[in-house]
Amino acid sequence: MNKITPEELLQLADDKKFLVIKERLSEENPIDIAGLFGEIPPERVAPFFRLLPKELAADTFVEMDSDMQEKLITGFSDYELHALVDELYVDDTVDIIEEMPANVVKRILASADPSMRSDINEILKYPGNSAGSIMTTxxxxxxxxxxxxxxFDRIRQVGSDSETIYTCYVTSKDKKLVGVVTVKxxxxxSKEKTVAELMTENVIFAYTDEDREETVNRIRDYGLMALPVVDKEQRIVGIVTIDDALDVLTEESEEDFSKMAGVVPTETPYIKTSVLDLWKARIPWLLLLMISATFTGAIISNFENKLASCAVLIGFIPxxxxxxxxxxxxxxxxVIRAISxxxxxxxxxxxVLFKELRVGLLCCAVLAVCNFGKMFLVDKLLMGRTEEIDIQVMLTVCLTLAVTVVIAKLVGASLPLLAKAIKLDPAVMASPLITTLVDAISLLTYFGLASVFILG
Structure with missing residues (x-):
């Protein structure tokens, strides 16, 4: 059957064909339903949501954006909210809570049963960038x-409330993790074989306070569906599932992309981010880069008098x-990608530096030769600047280009690694900062060589 469209959904509602709506929505995927609800007027979502079966409603709710979730929770009765929260997994509930205002959080916690509330509070106490913050209990x-x-009797007993049953975790009497065994x-x-005979004792795990990015990288590297999380006493306290790992990888990639573009990371979608919030995210880096450009300005000013005697050099600075x-x-x-x-x-x-040195030498050789040919054919002959652009000017520009490219490769490769070594995000050392530093180096090199070959 074809997927239901927003227009069709609204028309069925106007015709009061609610049984048809319920049947059609029950055949849809939660992600598709959440997307469908996002395309209709927000005030009309609640009646459709109430038509969904309990489990499908919970899965759909998790996929909705935080604004829609808040609007629905505000309109729910205490009974409806309790029924919804009861169907949610703990880690999904924590994710929702972190996006909600205080008054909504109080309602969610009040609707959770004591056991779930305890698990939620346990996860919330961990730092936001730790494995403990993204695990489920x-x-x-x-x-x-x-x-x-x-x-199998045990799996049947608790499986319906577990986020995954494919991998089972073997624990001792004091809850220490001693092995893992798969349903396969x-x-x-044979039915008589014990778990001890079947389990794998060499367990890959993460500690609760371990960096979440390292945790999800371990899931990726070992091809795991879930990774157990243990405390300092090796007692299992939760697991990180593959879907949560994918969410973290996406968030980290977006964060790195923002930092590399000189923007403070934000979790709000662009279209929903206010002008003021975008300004706050962008202005710190712009101010920093503007101030750092003072150094390049000072370098040019210092050679201003000498440049006046050979103004042609100014045209090659950009x-x-x-x-x-x-x-x-x-x-x-x-390098940042390799680190991640x-x-x-x-x-x-x-x-890394030796590799980038060789790459830089190859690049600078090609660029210097091509630039020499371009200056001779285009700048000197085609544009008729035969007197201004002589062999000394061409050599100065091409040598500066070669030296700048090699130094830039070394600086660009080393800064992210040094940042990682001192526990900073390598992405901070990306384009804007490196460009500013290399600009200063290229100017110093340029004017230094010009002073030797031309300016005297």
Whole structure:
């Protein structure tokens, strides 16, 4: 059956065909329903939402944006809110709470049962960038002495309230994690085999206070569907599932992209972000870069008198600064990506610098030769500036270009690694900062060489 459209949904409601709406919506995916609700007037969403079966309603609610969630919660009765919260997984409830104002949070917590409220508060106490903050406390635990048959009885008993049942976690009497076993391994084993015989003892896990990005990278590297999270005593307290890992990777990528573009990261979608919030996100970096440009201005001013005697040099400054900035940005983006994928660390800095040195030498050779040809054919002959642009000017510009490109590659490669070493986000050292630094270096190099070959 074709997916229901917003226009069709509204028309069915106007015709009071609510049974048809309920049947059609029940066949849709929660993500599609959330998208559908986002395309109709907000004030008309609640009646449609109430037509959804409990489990589908909870899954759909999780996929909605925070504004729509808040509007629905405000319109819910205490009974309706309790029924919804009762169907939500703990980690999804925590994600919703973090986006809601205080008055809505109080209603959500009041609607949760004591056990769920305790789990929510437990997760909320962890730092926002830790593994503990993204874990769920709903998972399946087994005892080593259980048989495969008893393990399935246990899975049937608690599985409906667990976020995943494929991977089960084996714990000792004091809740310490001693192994993992999959449903596949249990299913293929004889009923009498014990969990201890089937489990894998070498468990990949994360600590509650471990950085969440490192945690999700571990899930990716080991190809896991879920990763157990333990406390300092090795007691399992939760798991991070693949869907939460994907959310974190998306958030981290967006955050890095913002920082690399010189914008303070924000979680609000662009279209819903106010002009004032966008201004707040952009102005700090713009002010910093404007102030840092004072150094390049000071360098030019210092050579102002000498430049007056050879004004042709001024025309090549933008090209040199832009090429240097672009070269540094290329290196920094490559290194930042390698750091985020776990491919390199600070101990690899000399290997990285040696690689970028060779890349820089190859790039500068091609750029210098091409620029020499361009200056000779275009600037000197085609534009008729034969007296202004002589061999000394061309050599000065091309040598500066070569030196700038090599230095820019080294600076662009080293700064992200150094930032990582001192516990800063490598993305902070991306384009804007590197470009400003390389601009200053290129000007000093340019005027230094010009002083030797031309200005005297």
């Amino acid at each position: 709903e998972y399946v635990t087994l005892k080593p002495t259980m048989t495969a048959s008893e393990a 391994e249990l299913l293929l084993a 090209m040199l600064m832009d090429t240097g900035g672009n070269s540094g940005s290329q290196a920094s983006v490559s 994928l776990g491919g390199i660390s600070i101990k690899d800095i000399f290997r």
